[in-house]
Amino acid sequence: MPADHPPARENPMNTDGASATSTATALAEGVWTPVCALADIVPDTGVCALIGGRQIAIVRVGQGDTLYAISNYDPFSRAMVLARGIVGDRGGIPKITSPIYKQGFDLRSGQCLDEPSIVIPVYAVRLQAGMVEVLAGG
Amino acid sequence: MISSKNLVVIGNGMVGHKFLENLVEAGLTGTWNVITFCEEPRHAYDRVYLSSFFNGKSAADLTLLSRPDFYHESGITVHLGDKAVAIDREARTVTSAKGVHIPYDQLVLATGSYPFVPPIKGNDAKGCFVYRTIEDLEAMQAWAKGCKTGVVVGGGLLGLECASALRHMGLEASVVQAASRLMNMQIDDGGGAVLRDKIESLGVKVLLAKDTVEIVKGTEGQVERMRFADRAELQTDMIVFSAGIRPRDELPRSAGLVMGERGGVVIDDQCRTSDPAIYAIGEVALHRNRIYGLVAPGYHMAKVALDAIAGTPAERAMTFTGFDMSTKLKLMGVDVGSFGDAFGATPGSHVVSYTDSQHQVYKKLVLSPDRKALLGGILIGDASAYGALHQFMLNKVALPPAPEDLILPVREGGKPVGMGPEHLPDAATICSCHNVTKGVICAAIADSKLVDVPGIKACTKAGTGCGSCVSLCKDILKSELKKAGITVSNHLCEHFPHSRQELASLVRLHQLRSFDALIARHGSGRGCEICKPTVASIMASTWNEHILERAHAPLQDTNDRFLANIQRDGTYSVVPRVAGGELTPDQLIALGVVAKKYNLYSKITGGQRVDLFGARVEQLPAIWGELIAAGFESGHAYGKALRTVKSCVGSTWCRYGVQDSVGLAIQVENRYKGLRSPHKLKSAVSGCARECAEAQSKDFGIIATENGYNLYVCGNGGMKPQHALLFAADLTPARLLQILDRFLMFYIRTADRLERTASWFNKLEGGLDYLKAVILDDSLGICAALEAEMEHVVATYQDEWKTAISQPDKLKQFRAFVNSDLPDPSIVMVAERGQPRPAFWDEKREHMAALLGS
Numbered sequence: 003m004p005a006d007h008p009p010a011r012e013n014p015m016n017t018d019g020a021s022a023t024s025t026a027t028a029l030a031e032g033v034w035t036p037v038c039a040l041a042d043i044v045p046d047t048g049v050c051a052l053i054g055g056r057q058i059a060i061v062r063v064g065q066g067d068t069l070y071a072i073s074n075y076d077p078f079s080r081a082m083v084l085a086r087g088i089v090g091d092r093g094g095i096p097k098i099t100s101p102i103y104k105q106g107f108d109l110r111s112g113q114c115l116d117e118p119s120i121v122i123p124v125y126a127v128r129l130q131a132g133m134v135e136v137l138a139g140g
Numbered sequence: 141m142i143s144s145k146n147l148v149v150i151g152n153g154m155v156g157h158k159f160l161e162n163l164v165e166a167g168l169t170g171t172w173n174v175i176t177f178c179e180e181p182r183h184a185y186d187r188v189y190l191s192s193f194f195n196g197k198s199a200a201d202l203t204l205l206s207r208p209d210f211y212h213e214s215g216i217t218v219h220l221g222d223k224a225v226a227i228d229r230e231a232r233t234v235t236s237a238k239g240v241h242i243p244y245d246q247l248v249l250a251t252g253s254y255p256f257v258p259p260i261k262g263n264d265a266k267g268c269f270v271y272r273t274i275e276d277l278e279a280m281q282a283w284a285k286g287c288k289t290g291v292v293v294g295g296g297l298l299g300l301e302c303a304s305a306l307r308h309m310g311l312e313a314s315v316v317q318a319a320s321r322l323m324n325m326q327i328d329d330g331g332g333a334v335l336r337d338k339i340e341s342l343g344v345k346v347l348l349a350k351d352t353v354e355i356v357k358g359t360e361g362q363v364e365r366m367r368f369a370d371r372a373e374l375q376t377d378m379i380v381f382s383a384g385i386r387p388r389d390e391l392p393r394s395a396g397l398v399m400g401e402r403g404g405v406v407i408d409d410q411c412r413t414s415d416p417a418i419y420a421i422g423e424v425a426l427h428r429n430r431i432y433g434l435v436a437p438g439y440h441m442a443k444v445a446l447d448a449i450a451g452t453p454a455e456r457a458m459t460f461t462g463f464d465m466s467t468k469l470k471l472m473g474v475d476v477g478s479f480g481d482a483f484g485a486t487p488g489s490h491v492v493s494y495t496d497s498q499h500q501v502y503k504k505l506v507l508s509p510d511r512k513a514l515l516g517g518i519l520i521g522d523a524s525a526y527g528a529l530h531q532f533m534l535n536k537v538a539l540p541p542a543p544e545d546l547i548l549p550v551r552e553g554g555k556p557v558g559m560g561p562e563h564l565p566d567a568a569t570i571c572s573c574h575n576v577t578k579g580v581i582c583a584a585i586a587d588s589k590l591v592d593v594p595g596i597k598a599c600t601k602a603g604t605g606c607g608s609c610v611s612l613c614k615d616i617l618k619s620e621l622k623k624a625g626i627t628v629s630n631h632l633c634e635h636f637p638h639s640r641q642e643l644a645s646l647v648r649l650h651q652l653r654s655f656d657a658l659i660a661r662h663g664s665g666r667g668c669e670i671c672k673p674t675v676a677s678i679m680a681s682t683w684n685e686h687i688l689e690r691a692h693a694p695l696q697d698t699n700d701r702f703l704a705n706i707q708r709d710g711t712y713s714v715v716p717r718v719a720g721g722e723l724t725p726d727q728l729i730a731l732g733v734v735a736k737k738y739n740l741y742s743k744i745t746g747g748q749r750v751d752l753f754g755a756r757v758e759q760l761p762a763i764w765g766e767l768i769a770a771g772f773e774s775g776h777a778y779g780k781a782l783r784t785v786k787s788c789v790g791s792t793w794c795r796y797g798v799q800d801s802v803g804l805a806i807q808v809e810n811r812y813k814g815l816r817s818p819h820k821l822k823s824a825v826s827g828c829a830r831e832c833a834e835a836q837s838k839d840f841g842i843i844a845t846e847n848g849y850n851l852y853v854c855g856n857g858g859m860k861p862q863h864a865l866l867f868a869a870d871l872t873p874a875r876l877l878q879i880l881d882r883f884l885m886f887y888i889r890t891a892d893r894l895e896r897t898a899s900w901f902n903k904l905e906g907g908l909d910y911l912k913a914v915i916l917d918d919s920l921g922i923c924a925a926l927e928a929e930m931e932h933v934v935a936t937y938q939d940e941w942k943t944a945i946s947q948p949d950k951l952k953q954f955r956a957f958v959n960s961d962l963p964d965p966s967i968v969m970v971a972e973r974g975q976p977r978p979a980f981w982d983e984k985r986e987h988m989a990a991l992l993g994s
Contacts, residue, residue, distance in 0.1 A: 044693055087669075
């Protein structure tokens with residue numbers, strides 16, 4: 003790890019409401035945005051969608067249609083990279099691992115599995131007629 | 141403080157130096173004015189490794205001085221290149237050849253020995269040498285330049301080493317031995333026969349029971365041929381005498397000290413001569429009618445003499461009462477071990493022996509009359525059991541009912557029959573290099589909660605000398621952990637109850653070709669960032685399918701996933717392969733054109749390549765399209781795979797080069813490019829012993845010799861540098877590649893995840909001997925399989941980038957956004973020294989805040 007690795011902060015981007023509190027509920031008033039076909043996401047990988055300037059990682063777990071959506075922003079490296087991480091589980095919790103410094107994140111809640119004080123935003127995602135849709139905006 | 145008492149040491153060889161080192165360590169330099177005479181023009185050096193001088197080590201490399209200023213700093217006066225020529229015992233003075241005349245209070249003789257040259261007619265011919273000092277070696281080297289053949293007279297330990305040195309200099313070498321077998325002092329006829337076969341198979345002729353009667357000179361007084369008592373003759377261009385040593389005892393003799401009948405100054409158990417003010421240590425000393433021609437007893441004498449001179453109380457002072465002359469060594473790559481009563485001289489003793497002429501192995505045990513104790517033994521060709529057997533002998537451990545099991549080979553499926561280390565007493569010395577007992581190791585395991593051999597090495601130093609006790613250390617560790625009820629889990633992660641090695645063999649055994657098939661059968665859950673890349677690597681080195689195939693892509697670690705090296709801002713760097721570091725001007729231009737077009741920061745890497753930084757993920761395919769068009773291919777800088785084979789310019793240009801190092805580097809790199817392994821692999825080829833390519837810091841390094849190539853393995857730069865070890869010498873390129881095929885595949889099969897070759901080697905039971913046995917002698921019978929596995933990988937090589945950009949499903953993965961063609965707005969570059977670099981957080985804080993907040 004480089005010496006200048008920035009310490010992760012409790013509230014990585016506390017500039018507005020789109021941080022730890024931005025759960026699916028908070029965005030419930032947004033709109034469902036179609037993003038891509040399910041087949042566009044290789045099983046057990048993620049892709050990144052750009053929705054209204056916001057970068058959202060959509061992760062497909064397993065061969066089926068289990069989908070999760072989280073922020074693409076990695077608060078540890080402060081880079082937009084989470085969609086490129088390895089998908090797996092820890093003790094049955096579905097997770098994605100940051101490709102930079104390898105912290106794991108619970109795909110369901112955005113809870114960082116290696117640093118309890120870190121929670122990243124999660125979004126609602128659904129499959130509608132073969133299209134993946136994310137609830138964002140608001 | 142200036143003392144009034146003078147302590148004079150005559151001789152600055154290994155033993156004389158050790159004495160002075162001990163003296164400094166004991167803090168006695170204040171008590172004595174210490175003066176030493178050294179006949180040779182340089183301070184003490186390591187004569188044991190003298191032959192490494194021919195492998196490119198310099199006189200400076202062999203020095204024994206811990207730091208160049210050791211003597212000066214310690215206040216010891218050294219008369220270098222000045223020989224002591226007279227001792228006046230009445231006046232207690234020493235006089236030197238250069239006229240130094242000093243009084244002594246105590247005198248230590250450490251004058252050593254000289255090589256015995258048999259009184260044969262013609263032994264003064266030009267081209268006759270002895271093998272003792274660096275000057276001898278320099279003279280041999282100079283003469284050998286015009287020679288084709290060389291003969292060593294004497295088939296003892298040093299003679300065989302000398303024959304090996306002649307081979308290194310490119311001569312056809314023969315050993316002429318007067319006795320009926322090689323190493324007749326240490327081994328018996330059975331062992332001698334096996335050793336002879338081994339030595340001959342290495343290209344050295346062995347002539348036994350040959351009495352040389354004359355050396356016939358040519359017209360210019362040089363060696364022409366040798367004549368033997370049986371009238372046979374042997375043509376040769378040079379002769380090296382290695383027919384034993386004689387003590388350099390002219391000083392004590394002329395001083396009138398009591399001498400042995402056949403030389404040597406007589407000493408008692410305190411190393412004192414017949415004059416109580418004079419001590420003798422090392423090869424000049426005769427103790428109980430015996431001269432000890434090895435360094436270890438000499439070192440022991442050095443301690444004993446110091447205790448006596450320092451006036452250590454008798455109950456703590458060491459004494460010299462003889463020395464265990466057991467030896468284990470490697471002669472020209474052949475294991476030779478001899479310990480205790482190797483010849484079965486004890487009345488009523490029994491012998492069990494085992495000979496395997498095909499594998500050139502001989503093992504013999506000498507048992508006590510009741511067959512319950514081990515008295516001695518001989519091991520040729522495989523001395524892996526030496527450490528344990530030697531311990532059994534020293535500690536008089538009761539043997540199992542069938543002692544022959546200790547030397548018989550293990551049958552397929554059988555368990556090695558041996559005696560566990562629990563049979564050894566705590567006082568047993570496990571590491572004789574650092575004098576570490578079993579008790580000390582066990583205490584360290586318990587106190588520091590050690591679970592591996594590197595831990596033992598760090599805590600106790602055991603195993604860090606010659607390494608022959610490493611397997612014994614491991615056995616002790618296992619037995620101690622078992623006693624403590626500790627099981628060390630080697631499970632890869634929560635998803636697999638197996639080690640990486642086990643998974644690799646399961647994949648081979650059951651022909652499993654995907655992660656899903658493997659985890660369904662041998663694991664549980666969905667996998668993680670530990671097991672997925674590990675399995676991806678195993679799949680790649682076993683089946684070698686493209687790593688971005690649908691089944692494999694999700695397993696790949698960060699860099700492999702996008703065939704590029706991710707940087708702190710999420711952009712990538714691109715490193716095309718530049719095999720051997722050889723680059724055409726057009727390729728250089730092409731690199732520049734691409735870097736300029738995509739505004740990439742450019743830097744030369746340590747591996748003689750060019751790294752282009754700052755490519756966005758969606759730019760990678762276009763960049764590679766242009767690089768491939770210019771003749772480049774993937775450099776695998778992103779993979780735990782073979783990276784580069786660095787080279788110096790070699791004989792093609794360099795006036796010192798002896799082989800085409802660039803050509804070989806390119807050949808090696810092209811053979812193994814893209815080979816996935818437990819960790820990255822680095823290599824280098826140097827064109828001569830000057831080693832400009834730094835091959836000895838690589839996982840495998842190659843250094844050209846006059847006769848071929850020397851292979852070094854398991855070196856490492858990086859965080860914990862470690863020198864690579866010489867694995868095989870004077871190889872042809874074909875043999876080199878064969879050995880590399882085996883070595884690399886063996887490493888890939890057996891190493892842990894993310895374990896570089898150096899740490900893998902450090903954990904390997906049996907160390908270098910074991911590795912050589914497996915790779916060079918095929919002791920496990922797996923070499924054909926290893927070669928076939930490598931052949932498969934080589935035959936199925938593809939340029940990963942070329943495939944990736946030609947297949948739509950793979951190409952599709954390289955995009956910033958699944959729903960937009962916009963570039964990632966979070967990537968911000970700033971200029972520095974005329975090139976771009978990613979903005980630091982403070983430089984883009986507001987920009988990021990806006991992005992995240994939108």
